[in-house]
Amino acid sequence: MAPVCDCCCEKVQKLKLQVSVMRKETRNLRQMLDSATRAHRKQLNAVYSAVSKAGLGEAGKELTPPPPAAPAPPAAPPPALEQGIIQTAPIGYISSCFSVKNGTPRQPTICGPSRAELRIQPSVFNNPEHALLGLEQYSHVWIIFLFHKNGHLSNKAKVKPPRLNGRRVGVYSTRSPHRPNALGLTLATLDKIVGDTIHLSDIDMIAGTPVLDIKPYIPAYDSPQTRTHKEPNDLNTHQSDASSDEESNISNLPTPQILTLNSSGVSSQSSLHRVLEEVKAFVIQDDFCQSEEQVSDSPVKKAPESTVDDRPCYGEEVYSTIADWIRAPPVSSLEVRFTPRAEKELAEFLTSDVSGPVDGVKPRFKFLHSVEEAAAAIRGVLSADPRSIYMRNRCRDRLFFFALDTADVTCWFGRGFAEVLQVRYVEHQNAITEETK
Numbered sequence: 001m002a003p004v005c006d007c008c009c010e011k012v013q014k015l016k017l018q019v020s021v022m023r024k025e026t027r028n029l030r031q032m033l034d035s036a037t038r039a040h041r042k043q044l045n046a047v048y049s050a051v052s053k054a055g056l057g058e059a060g061k062e063l064t065p066p067p068p069a070a071p072a073p074p075a076a077p078p079p080a081l082e083q084g085i086i087q088t089a090p091i092g093y094i095s096s097c098f099s100v101k102n103g104t105p106r107q108p109t110i111c112g113p114s115r116a117e118l119r120i121q122p123s124v125f126n127n128p129e130h131a132l133l134g135l136e137q138y139s140h141v142w143i144i145f146l147f148h149k150n151g152h153l154s155n156k157a158k159v160k161p162p163r164l165n166g167r168r169v170g171v172y173s174t175r176s177p178h179r180p181n182a183l184g185l186t187l188a189t190l191d192k193i194v195g196d197t198i199h200l201s202d203i204d205m206i207a208g209t210p211v212l213d214i215k216p217y218i219p220a221y222d223s224p225q226t227r228t229h230k231e232p233n234d235l236n237t238h239q240s241d242a243s244s245d246e247e248s249n250i251s252n253l254p255t256p257q258i259l260t261l262n263s264s265g266v267s268s269q270s271s272l273h274r275v276l277e278e279v280k281a282f283v284i285q286d287d288f289c290q291s292e293e294q295v296s297d298s299p300v301k302k303a304p305e306s307t308v309d310d311r312p313c314y315g316e317e318v319y320s321t322i323a324d325w326i327r328a329p330p331v332s333s334l335e336v337r338f339t340p341r342a343e344k345e346l347a348e349f350l351t352s353d354v355s356g357p358v359d360g361v362k363p364r365f366k367f368l369h370s371v372e373e374a375a376a377a378i379r380g381v382l383s384a385d386p387r388s389i390y391m392r393n394r395c396r397d398r399l400f401f402f403a404l405d406t407a408d409v410t411c412w413f414g415r416g417f418a419e420v421l422q423v424r425y426v427e428h429q430n431a432i433t434e435e436t437k
């Protein structure tokens with residue numbers, strides 16, 4: 001080892017001294033840290049046992065230091081429902097007086113007496129009839145169904161509805177069956193409920209149509225016209241309705257300028273009352289107003305002032321607007337006639353409500369209640385011109401056939417009219433076969 005000079009020796013001594021001082025300081029700091037950690041742990045344990053005693057955790061459990069962080073597992077994809085992907089299962093299948101698409105009304109209101117039945121599948125509920133309790137109090141129901149006879153799903157953004165005689169419009173501005181998810185929506189009349197079966201009329205669905213859901217039609221929620229004409233008393237009723245979480249929008253209050261709480265919160269009865277009034281006013285405004293500009297001090301909806309709106313609408317006080325081709329369709333409705341022979345054939349049908357022994361060979365309707373109802377249904381179908389655009393333009397002279405309940409109807413079209421030539425009985429027209437499902 002090389003000899004060390006005095007000067008270096010002194011430097012080494014100084015450094016050794018500094019190191020021992022730093023070691024001491026480090027030891028002190030470590031001790032301080034340990035005691036702080038112990039105190040902190042003690043506090044945490046106190047909080048933990050307090051929470052445990054309140055029933056929110058395991059009593060007496062010592063806090064242990066967290067285990068070393070495990071590598072994060074790969075993020076699981078959100079559940080299918082959250083992605084909007086569901087496997088549907090029909091709640092039932094329609095049996096209706098229309099067995100094929102041809103001649104089925106394009107909308108339910110076209111053909112009042114069109115009748116159908118929907119039996120809730122026992123595979124969906126243990127007691128299917130329980131799912132219908134209360135529904136009998138409504139006159140109309142929304143039916144959400146699958147256009148199962150479309151052949152394939154369609155991704156065409158533009159369609160040519162028959163009533164537009166060749167004009168193309170965006171699929172979402174129409175009720176076309178040909179849409180990406182092939183879902184149909186019909187507002188049907190609810191005639192009666194017997195056990196697990198709903199009896200409907202005013203339908204535009206063919207026999208075998210799978211139904212995915214049923215909802216009651218509630219004008220106050222579903223019709224802007226009804227909402228516009230609410231009386232103040234009705235509004236009060238609505239206000240109390242709004243207290244139910246399911247129906248109200250209170251949880252979504254977005255605008256502090258409408259609902260103003262003072263900084264100290266709601267302390268007195270009068271401020272609580274004021275806040276409740278504001279909440280009520282907000283709920284009404286939210287339900288009955290269309291835009292912020294229409295929000296007034298009064299909770300009662302005022303008719304819009306004569307604002308200039310170039311969108312067409314049915315009447316002055318109605319808020320909903322509709323496309324011009326619905327108000328004034330290019331295809332006008334047709335006059336419907338029966339030949340004497342067709343009238344005679346129709347009159348021979350017995351109707352579905354005839355009871356007692358019936359001669360097996362007599363024509364008989366399964367769904368329709370009277371010959372008049374059948375005649376009205378035929379008129380409804382034909383007056384709306386059920387032909388495709390192709391048939392209308394290229395095959396004007398051809399006979400047109402369609403099925404209604406247990407009848408095969410033959411007719412032809414002239415300028416501005418349709419004439420029924422024959423009404424022929426077909427015994428098992430509407431039996432739902434596995435094929436139609």
Ligand SMILES: C[S@@+](CC[C@H](N)C(=O)[O-])C[C@H]1O[C@@H](n2cnc3c(N)ncnc32)[C@H](O)[C@@H]1O
Nearest residue numbers: 101104105106147148149175184185205206209
């Ligand atoms: C224009 S769509 C309207 C249906 C419903 N009201 C809607 O707006 O969603 C009615 C037409 O769909 C056709 N249709 C009815 N049931 C069907 C089914 N299950 N599958 C495919 N097409 C059907 C018939 O030709 C009927 O005239």
